[in-house]
Amino acid sequence: MSNKRSRTLAERIRENFDELTRAEHQLADIILENYPVSAMGSITTLANASRVSTPTVARMARKLGFSGFPAMQIALREELEATISNPIAKHERFAESAPDTHILNRFAEAALENMRQSLKRIDPKTFDSVAALLSNSENDVYVAGGRITHTIAQYFFTHMQVIRKGMNLIDSGSSTWPHFVLNMNEGDVLVAFDIRRYERDLLRLAEMATARGVTLVLFTDQWGSPAARHARHVFNLRIEVPSAWDSSVVTLFLVEALLAAVQTNTWGETRDRVKSLEELFDKTKLFRKFS
Amino acid sequence: MSNKRSRTLAERIRENFDELTRAEHQLADIILENYPVSAMGSITTLANASRVSTPTVARMARKLGFSGFPAMQIALREELEATISNPIAKHERFAESAPDTHILNRFAEAALENMRQSLKRIDPKTFDSVAALLSNSENDVYVAGGRITHTIAQYFFTHMQVIRKGMNLIDSGSSTWPHFVLNMNEGDVLVAFDIRRYERDLLRLAEMATARGVTLVLFTDQWGSPAARHARHVFNLRIEVPSAWDSSVVTLFLVEALLAAVQTNTWGETRDRVKSLEELFDKTKLFRKFS
DNA sequence: AGTATATTGAAAAATATTATACACAGTTTA
DNA sequence: TAAACTGTGTATAATATTTTTCAATATACT
Structure with missing residues (x-):
């Protein structure tokens, strides 16, 4: 329950898939189909691609626990950042015995x-x-x-x-x-x-x-x-x-x-x-x- | 010479780096620093992160050959889509365009x-x-x-x-x-x-x-x-x-x-x-x- | 079937984003 | 040293995006 890391959009969609309505299913499908790029444009683009109205998109964002469509998008960008940020060494501690704040x-x-x-x-x-x-x-x-x-x-x-x-x-x-x-x-x-x-x-x-x-x-x-x-x-x-x-x-x-x-x-x-x-x-x- | 695939934003920035001004350099650095996520938000976000004004961002988008900031963003999304759907490209995150076997x-x-x-x-x-x-x-x-x-x-x-x-x-x-x-x-x-x-x-x-x-x-x-x-x-x-x-x-x-x-x-x-x-x-x- | 309830989208209002105009500062040129 | 130019940011206008409202439609239930 208490997951430190916040869930991804994809996870939220899958979790709540049953609660979603017909139009929302359509929308969810499109989002997952080309994840996450399809949801990175404007709400209108996404609505058109899914053949639903813009309010449907906004409503679903709320339903999934975001304050609105922009909030969902920001979360998505953070997700993306975490995924593609260069894996090299960022989380490796080098001189292990030295505290992080050590000049070394x-x-x-x-x-x-x-x-x-x-x-x-x-x-x-x-x-x-x-x-x-x-x-x-x-x-x-x-x-x-x-x-x-x-x-x-x-x-x-x-x-x-x-x-x-x-x-x-x-x-x-x-x-x-x-x-x-x-x-x-x-x-x-x-x-x-x-x-x-x-x-x-x-x-x-x-x-x-x-x-x-x-x-x-x-x-x-x-x-x-x-x-x-x-x-x-x-x-x-x-x-x-x-x-x-x-x-x-x-x-x-x-x-x-x-x-x-x-x-x-x-x-x-x-x-x-x-x-x-x-x-x-x-x-x-x-x-x-x-x- | 005639490249089928259109150049990426990162490539365009590198190519034209000399033509860029001080504020634009700042901006380019931020874009490349956390590429491509940093440029996926609004023009204002990007401008603030780079500590330049929004017109500077818009101007640079033009300078790099886009019709405006939104056009640049769309290009970036397409780029991302191509990258993500192509797992081979994932390993080239380093000096992006250099193959792994390149001496660099x-x-x-x-x-x-x-x-x-x-x-x-x-x-x-x-x-x-x-x-x-x-x-x-x-x-x-x-x-x-x-x-x-x-x-x-x-x-x-x-x-x-x-x-x-x-x-x-x-x-x-x-x-x-x-x-x-x-x-x-x-x-x-x-x-x-x-x-x-x-x-x-x-x-x-x-x-x-x-x-x-x-x-x-x-x-x-x-x-x-x-x-x-x-x-x-x-x-x-x-x-x-x-x-x-x-x-x-x-x-x-x-x-x-x-x-x-x-x-x-x-x-x-x-x-x-x-x-x-x-x-x-x-x-x-x-x-x-x-x- | 008829009523209640939920879902949906068109349109408009609210808000955010982007582009433009312009003035100012710094730099180069004459 | 002044004039012209370049680059930059502020303010603002133009545009796009998002949200809200509300009526229409579909669905569920008696």
């Missing part, structure tokens, strides 16, 4: 939500185009970041350098970037990271580079850096976390995914380069042997 | 799994202890990373430098690290990142530092760096992804969570530092004004 869990929730939202906004076509662009070693690639994102840019650069030749990391904050622009040729690629607060220098760099025929790939946040207007491809990422700063986790994630894609595209070439690199490391004995 | 989705799955597994292994008590350790500005903090993790170390360092004084970043790869050890005092903290393949230098640094009474906090992978035997606190993180390299996403996540915790602990002090920093930036006009 709050941060984890936020990070996962950022990930989910960002993925929704990434167009796989864009992703593939960018991967292809970066896989073409005919053209040079320049990488630039801002104050905070510089480390992400560096991370990207470090890995890309293993994958292919023609990689350039533009120093952050320094005034040397115009020198880099001098070397850029039409068809080259500039990968820029610009998260709020957006930096003037980066906007100028983007302007000057694109003016020279360089293709700009931009990693930015959900609000969009002003450099986006110059960009061929833009990734809008979600970066909000319970902290005074923005999160770079999703940015790093996308960078890694791109690296994986490029690496796959260029495997023949990359393989040799990785091998040579390993040999170099062996010679310098930088690493410990790993069993 | 495979990578996302892996990253989320890494996150989940890592969080299970993190002891909140350890986390809190480390946060407390780093919040005590009496003692200096040294940060060191390896070839790949250096960028993460740098990220951590950059933010910590804003939060507190006494931060030191040990150059990676260089042979200067013994100089840093000279300055270390008992009670100081060394935060080290050592992911496979573990680096000899880092092990030696850990040995020498702990010998001087320094507390070692180690970020490593699930197998555990050899430096772990010297560490007071160890974070074992899951780092495997479908790629030739390991993922640093979870490492970065934990670093950010720690930053948030430390920042909360030291807010009184941090606040002033952040303020001063903002003023410095204002003077240098490095950033664009952000409204």
